[in-house]
Amino acid sequence: MSSQKPGWSRRRLLHSAPALLAGGSVLSAQTPAPGTRAPIIIPPAPVAMREQKLLQTIPIPKQSGRGVIVLRNQRVKVINPRGKQVGDLFAFAQYSAEEFIAPAFTMTRNRNIYLQVGKGLMSNYGNPLLVLEEDTSGRNDLLYPACSGAQKPGIPASIPNCRDNMQAALRAINFPVPNHPEIVHPHNLFQNSPVIDLDGNIEVREPIAKAGDYVVLRALENVCVVVTACSSPSVVNGKEPKELLMEVYG
Numbered sequence: 001m002s003s004q005k006p007g008w009s010r011r012r013l014l015h016s017a018p019a020l021l022a023g024g025s026v027l028s029a030q031t032p033a034p035g036t037r038a039p040i041i042i043p044p045a046p047v048a049m050r051e052q053k054l055l056q057t058i059p060i061p062k063q064s065g066r067g068v069i070v071l072r073n074q075r076v077k078v079i080n081p082r083g084k085q086v087g088d089l090f091a092f093a094q095y096s097a098e099e100f101i102a103p104a105f106t107m108t109r110n111r112n113i114y115l116q117v118g119k120g121l122m123s124n125y126g127n128p129l130l131v132l133e134e135d136t137s138g139r140n141d142l143l144y145p146a147c148s149g150a151q152k153p154g155i156p157a158s159i160p161n162c163r164d165n166m167q168a169a170l171r172a173i174n175f176p177v178p179n180h181p182e183i184v185h186p187h188n189l190f191q192n193s194p195v196i197d198l199d200g201n202i203e204v205r206e207p208i209a210k211a212g213d214y215v216v217l218r219a220l221e222n223v224c225v226v227v228t229a230c231s232s233p234s235v236v237n238g239k240e241p242k243e244l245l246m247e248v249y250g
């Protein structure tokens with residue numbers, strides 16, 4: 001059916017159930033051949049960012065997280081004010097904390113282990129929830145989980161961690177916390193941990209992000225976006241955890 005748009009979700013499939021029950025094929029135009037998957041098509045932006053207004057400025061103090069509801073086609077800019085700081089990015093579908101962007105889906109659907117401009121950030125249900133529109137440092141990581149007090153080796157339980165900070169940020173805006181936060185993995189903005197050889201070895205390096213580097217993401221659904229300024233005092237944050245800044249445009 002030509003009206004079937006990419007980015008459909010379970011809700012839209014449920015809405016299509018009567019047609020399916022009646023013998024109709026709501027996915028006929030885009031139903032992939034057996035053994036293949038439909039391509040991910042990112043809807044074009046109806047409005048350029050320069051035509052949007054700055055709606056909110058949200059400082060993210062070091063070793064903490066902040067959350068905000070972002071409506072479809074609004075944009076989030078995550079800024080690295082001092083450089084060399086990782087931001088763990090989480091995003092949940094507004095209707096359910098159990099649908100969230102999941103790096104394994106992003107990597108495998110985009111066939112790349114890095115985030116790329118123009119590509120979707122995919123949910124654990126296979127829906128693109130965000131699209132990366134700008135990335136001035138061009139370096140990020142999709143392999144690492146959020147730091148947590150229980151992670152070994154990891155940061156000590158005595159200092160804040162991204163997994164706890166993500167949940168605190170959700171509670172602070174009265175958004176439900178997912179049932180299993182330990183399986184909600186971040187898209188790690190500005191993290192520099194490349195695969196260094198064909199054996200798949202990974203090296204954690206200092207971020208290449210300079211002061212003022214930023215990323216811009218556009219929401220493809222109404223989402224709750226959380227960014228945590230990673231707390232680790234290790235090389236991953238240039239050995240000094242620092243603040244980040246989030247701006248919402250719409």
Ligand SMILES: [Zn+2]
Nearest residue numbers: 147162230231
């Ligand atoms: Zn962290």
